[in-house]
Amino acid sequence: MKPGIKPSYIKSSYMQRCICIVAYFLVGSLCLIKCYASDVPKVERWGRYEITLKGPVTGNPYTDVTLKATFSKGTDKVTVNGFYDGDGVYKIRFMPAKTGVWNYVTASNLAALKNKTGSFQCVSAAGDNHGMVRVWDTYNFKYDDGKVFYPFGTTAYAWTHQGEELEQLTLKSLKNAPFNKVRMCVFPKYYNYVTNEPELYPYEKISSAKGANGRVKFVWDFKKFNPAFFRHLENRIDDLNALGIQADVIIFHPYDKGHWGFDSMGKANDLFYIKYLIARLSSFRNVWWSMANEFDYIKSKPREVWDTYSAAVVNNDPYRHLCSIHNGSVYFDNWKSYFTHVSIQNGAPVEDFGRAVLLRDVYFKPVIYDEVCYEGNLPLRWGNLTGQQMTEAIWQGIIAGTYVTHGETIKTKGDTIFWAKGGVLKGESPARIAFLKNIMEQGPGPLKLADPWKDNQTAQTDSTYYLIYFGKQTQKDWAFSLPKKNGPPAGTKFKVDIIDTWNMTITPLNEVFETAAPDGYRIYDTHGKKVKLPDNPYMALRIKQVK
Structure with missing residues (x-):
């Protein structure tokens, strides 16, 4: 020790140096954390995180390549399927349900696509992002964040197949309407009042030629999808989400009659389509699955195959979106576990008091009378309800603790029918439905009959x-x-x-x-x-x- 230097000074100087070193490392660590946090992608809770990878275009990437990713956060792990999006682009989409940092690793049968890793930060939901709609309290619905959802839906089966101008007009109509759910088909529709050819088809076309009857005969490659078709569908579903509207996506329907053949692709191709559709759409929080519209009218699909198809939807959907099956004349087994709620075509239950509650008591699930005929002026018994009749049907459903979907089939010269193609709503019932919706949302909660016996x-x-x-x-x-x-x-x-x-x-x-x-x-x-x-x-x- 040098003369004149006290031991206490030496101790103090040493501690100061230690503090400086620790502070230096703390500041450096904070800087690294800040830089890391700013570099990591951020996605809202119940938002959509997308991985994009480049891969081969040779052979048939839809059938030759398998791709999935496992996302993990602590003990939470979710595995989702990827899909081929054309032009050598492969995608995987994930909807996080919890905030925090999620990590992922890919798996594939191709070296170029497997063991890809990364992470993103899931942040709190904001604005009108309430998450997915779920079944709540047996007969009703809530968003993930606890907000009650009252389904006041409408019908526009083929609105996404009508071209940009008409589709934008439909969105404008929906923006000013009370509806928070839209029943809509994936495949185009060839039926009364909607026989136009769409701009996009879901599959690669091999050939098309006019037959002796003047109708075009299409030949498709059911093992090769048209990504542009599905991107367009996704954009429209996102458009609905921006309006706070659920997309009740109808996976199959009978309105083809051999025109395109999408109703009779065969079981293997149907299952292939289901897997691809779910991989593309399951990360969209506003999607509901409807296995079919009028399943029993699709004569190419026997009743027993719907168990296989419904299981395929549920097993490929890691988020368990709402799922139903819609009937024509005969109900399906709606109590089965694939189905979260009951979708019914039958106008009789909501024509008078005491009827709508009966199916609620049978199935012990939320009941939506998705088709009770439509407000319109068509010369068909299903398309000529008055505005009063449509409005009363919806009130009858609400009073019984069930729900009723609107539809409009008003035909004017040179105009479209909303039920078929979308466009402009002309009926008297939408304003009255908005009035009822406001009453429900101002109330303390969903309704049920106080004394359903008497x-x-x-x-x-x-x-x-x-x-x-x-x-x-x-x-x-x-x-x-x-x-x-x-x-x-x-x-x-x-x-x-x-x-x-x-x-x-x-x-x-x-x-x-x-x-x-x-x-x-x-x-x-x-x-x-x-x-x-x-x-x-x-x-x-x-x-x-x-x-």
Whole structure:
């Protein structure tokens, strides 16, 4: 030790140097973390992360190449299939359900595509990104983030096959409409009021020639897809997502009749198509799977094959999107585990009270009456509902704790029918559907019949909120009366709003009603009060508890 230098100074100087060294490394580490964080791609929760790889174009990449990737975050692992997107481009898409850093590694039968690694950061969802729609509380739906979803859907089967101008017009119509779900076909449709040839086809065309009957005969390579067709479909599904609309994607349909042959490709080609479609679309959070429209009318596919096809959809979809199968005349086995909810074609259940609830009680799943005939002016029994009939059908479904899909078949000279091609909505029911949708979204939750055995007009969320619908019947007054079942205790106070479902008015009453003790199966006002009604059809009452 040098003379004059105290040991405490030496200790202090040493500690200062150590602190400086530690600070240097901390600052350097923070810089590295910051640089890493800025370089790592960021994707919203329930967004879409896409891996793009270059690979061979020789042979048939659709059949010769296998590709998948496993995404991992801690103990969470998800494996998804990739697909060939043409021009030597291979893609894998992933929808993360949890925030944080995800890592991936690819697997393939080709060295050029396997063991590719990478990572991205999943950040919190923002804006209108609520995740996927799921079944909730047995009979209803919620988004992943907990927001309740009430399916107020419509129908535009072949809207994505009509060209840019008309498709943009359809999107404009949907933007200004109340609908949050659209039933739509993957394959083009050759049926009444929609017989145009699309600009894009799903497969590579080998040849086409006019037959003796003047119709074109197409020959396709069912082992080679047309990526441009599927990219176009994806863009339209993303367009719907931007509008907050679910795409109820119909995988098969019978409206071909040999014109293209997409309804009769054979089991092996059908399964090949399913795998490719799911690989491309399963990362889209607003997709629902509909195995078929009118499955029983596709005569080339026996009933038993739908189990195989439905299992293929579920097994290839790592996210378990909502899935259903739509009937023509005969229902499928909707209780099977492939199906998350029930999609029904039948207008009778929503023509009057007490019918729609029956299938809810049979299947113990959400029931959507996806086809109950359409508001229109066609000379066909399925296409000539009045606006009042369409609106009442939807109210009947809601009151029963089920849901009903809208459709429009109004034909004017030189114009399209929305149900077939999209375009402009002309009917009277969409505005009334928006009115009902707003009532539902303002309420405390989904509805169910308060007493389905004896009162099929009174729905409730719980004993604090009721919605009573009178349908076509007219009356001048209504004695305050609630079902005893699941009812409120004596002394509960309520206020009543009179709703004109057709004229779209809500009239609050100033009077307060107070429940008495049950009298038999009913609960009345303590003083027997009545509500005066305007004696019009399509009236309803909203009854809310007050403190």
